Amino acid sequence: MTTRVLVAYGTKSGSTAGIASTIAEALSEQGLQAEARPAAEVIEPAVYDAVVLGGALYAGRWHRDAVRFARRHRRDLADRPVWLFSSGPLDASAGERDIPPVRGAARTAELLDARGHITFGGCLLEGARGRIARMIIKQGRGGDFRDTGQIRSWAQGVASELKELQVERGSEGR
Template sequence: MTAAKVLVAYGTKNGSTAGIARTIADALGEQGLRAEARPAAEVLDPSPYDAVVLGGALYAGRWHRDAVRFSRRHRRALSGRPVWLFSSGPLDASANKRDIRPVPGATRASMRLNAREHITFGGCLQEGAKGAVARMIVKRGGGGDYRDAGQIRAWALGIARELTDVTGGP
């Protein structure tokens, strides 16, 4: 049997969410799945994929527009496929300590795509960030890298287990 092909699509502004997506794709690949991380805006047709993980950065309580648009544009193509969602954004350790409810845009996408799960990971905002507000946050000492690679990998391994159980192997 051929290994499931998984798309890890993401919307990012400063690259933090792209890094999370790559970590997820790498972890899935290590479990024998064929996974690739791609910017959501560049995905024209997700139908060649057996499953999709969609992530979006959080800014001012909103899910990244590329993730929202992806969920709208491809809802029919994703119907019947397993979908998982993630957000990245808190600039503190809160995402490592407790579940954080998805923002409204991610909640709507979850319902639209009948997602199996949503999780929020810590974000990353460092020197050189795009946007006036982001630069101001960094300047005032509010930036940092709060992504937890262990938490991200553990979540991805759970997805791999589900997909392996469904397909009968990698």
């Protein structure tokens, strides 16, 4: 039986959606059935065997759609493995060191007993919506700091853990 994985995300300008798609693609390449969907649109996460939940960072806060998803579905998520990711730093720092989760992501990790959290670099490009985003770009601090190699490597680690869990559960049933 193929493990079904939901990669749910909260995003404002699409950068986090791109990361979620990369994660889903990497999981699929490892033989898992994975799909990326906006967290606000997911009605029933219980149909998935595992969940990866991501949220964009804005002013030190985790995206509200990711926080709401976790609260709304915490019972369904309690009996399946969950991993979290954040996207946001508009510099190379996420590729250089481990960045701890912001308060909202840390609370969610605790609430869901998440197996892990990682912060990836973010992306803010010309045409982004919002006064603050336009100000950041005008100051020359925008850019694309997502590291596809880092994202894919992390997703492959998630896939490995899921395969190990599947083997463990299979041997327990014997």
